[in-house]
Amino acid sequence: MDASADLRALPSVDQMLKAPDVLPLVEKHGRVVVTDELRATLAEIRAAVRGGRAMPDAGGIIASLLSRLAFRDRSNLRPLFNLTGTVLHTNLGRAILAEEAIAAAVDAMRNAAALEFDLETGRRGERDSHLRELLCELTGAEDATIVNNNAAAVLIALNAVGAGREAIVSRGELIEIGGAFRMPDIMQRAGVRLVEVGTTNRTHAKDYIGAIGPETALILKVHTSNYRIEGFTAEVQGRELATIARQAGVALLNDLGSGTLVDLSDFGLAREPTVREAVAEGADLVTFSGDKLLGGPQAGFIVGRKDLIARVNSNPLKRALRVDKIRIAAMAATLKLYRDPDRLATRLPTLRMLSRRQPEIRAQAERLAPYMAAILAPAHAVELCDCSSQIGSGALPVDTIPSAGLKLTAAGGTALEELAARLRSLPRPIIGRIQDGGLILDLRCLTDEAAFLESLAEGGADALA
Structure with a gap:
């Protein structure tokens, strides 16, 4: 009733x-x-x-x-705290853009822009023109173009230069990147015939020279950015490959993968070949990413000989792989930061996070530990820990960076998995990694402590303990 x-x-x-x-x-x-x-x-x-x-x-x-x-x-594509220890985490969106890039992208979204309009002549222009001069200045290349990611850059470069003909690659460089995306498959889709030379661990100049024939269009060098072959190894460097290609009258395409415009050792990191170096060594085309070490939005660049870039730009695939005004605006703003190398690490989030020193991060962990302990006690313990970060997205796969963070431990069973799930369910999720019997929160990428504490407070002790 x-x-x-x-x-x-x-x-x-x-x-x-x-x-x-x-x-x-x-x-x-x-x-x-x-x-x-x-x-x-x-x-x-x-x-x-x-x-x-x-x-x-x-x-x-x-x-x-x-x-x-x-x-x-609520959207799953919402801000979160990347405390995994992987700075350029592919599943978490890779590079965080600089404020200058964000402002440029917002401005492009709010207004009409001269994307393909020449303001001097009043006629149709080229969208690549907004980046060409910057890319040539920063890499030393004759010409440059942009597509939507580096896999696309390799695909269209191979198709434009070598469709219907052969491309020579070392067996030690037939890479597979995330999602079972393999270089031989890209080459097949590009319409080039793969010619493998050398062995998995050793390839010599004579291997390339012996494989060159009337059907050879190019030599492809691939930077093994997501793995290392160590021990009894040999490879032919870019400068020697450029000489071999030039003498044979074929092109050299050097795929740097992640790619960098600066010497990372200047920032306390392991050294990677720069795009400028690859161009100076004589590569006819160089491909690299925009959203990894470069620290910009997702993009793929092709720089090199003017005649070959012209063939890429006239390829029908170019329209299918082109980028929009928002990405071009953000990328132009990102590239301009490289004109001021003295302040680059303070203005580019990727370099700023990668170059943070362990004592600074440990001090941050010491500040945050009492707050975490108060929320998680008594079900979980919180302790300071030293840990190792990695760059991610295939860059320097065997090199790590000393870092620090918080290790959350529980009584066993599925408690850690349950705690990780509860942290992921917060208004602004917190993503760590389970390792060595604890949930590790690597603080290298934590730049906003106040927002972190606010997210914990919104979750509440009842929800997390």
């Missing part, structure tokens, strides 16, 4: 839509969405009351509706 009376008193959807507290929600989310969630909310309440639970008051109904709307409106 009481349940029936409560159910009769439950307001209708139409009544709720006219309530003062609901009208702003209609304005924000739209009438259709709010109506759907109201129906679902009221249905849940009816089922709960029939099951013996108390009827919520008007405030409780609104709270349930707000919760449903928030969950529906």
Whole structure:
């Protein structure tokens, strides 16, 4: 009897839509969405009351509706804290853009822009022109072009230069990158015939020379950025390969993978070949990424000989692989930062995080440890730990960077997995890694302590402990 009376008193959807507290929600989310969630909310309440639970008051109904709307409106593509220890984490979006790049992208989104319009002549222009001069200046190349990622850069370069002919590659450089994406497959799709030379661990100049024939279009050198072959090894360096290619009248395409425009050893990191060095060694084309070590948005660059870049730009694939005004604006702003190398590490988030020293990170861990302990006790213990970060996205795969963080431990069972899941469910998720019997939060990439503590507070001790 009481349940029936409560159910009769439950307001209708139409009544709720006219309530003062609901009208702003209609304005924000739209009438259709709010109506759907109201129906679902009221249905849940009816089922709960029939099951013996108390009827919520008007405030409780609104709270349930707000919760449903928030969950529906929440996107998985939302800000999170990358405390995995992998700075350029492919699954977490790789490089964080510089403020200058963000501002440029927002400006391009808000306004019309001369993307393919020549302001001097009033005629159609080229979208590559916004980056060409910068890329040539920073790499020493004759010409440059851009596509949507480095795999696309390799694909179109191979197709433009070698379609229907042969490309020679060392067996030790037939890489596979994330998602089972293999170089032989890219070459096949590009329409070139793969000619393998050497062995997995040793390839010599004579191997390339012996493989060159009338059907050879190019030699492809691939930087093994996501693995290392060590021990009894040999490879032919770019300068010698350029000489071999030039004497045979074929092109040399050097794929640097991640690629960097600066000497990383200047920032306390292991050295990687720079794009300028690859160009100076004589490569006819060099391909590299924009969203890895370079620290910009996702993109793939091709720099090198003007005649070969012209063939790439006239290839029908170019239109399918081109980038939009937002990425071009952000990339131009990123590249301009490289004109001021003295301040690069302070302005480019990727380099700033990679070059942080362990004592600085450990001091941050010491500040945060008491807050974490207060929230997680007594179910979990929090202790300072030294750990190792890595660059990620295939760059310097065997090199690590000394770091520090917090190690969260539990009583065993699935407690760590459950804690990791609860941290992922926070309004701004916290992503760490389970290792050595603990959940490690590597603080190398934590640049906003206040937001981190705020996210923990919003989650609450009850939700995390």
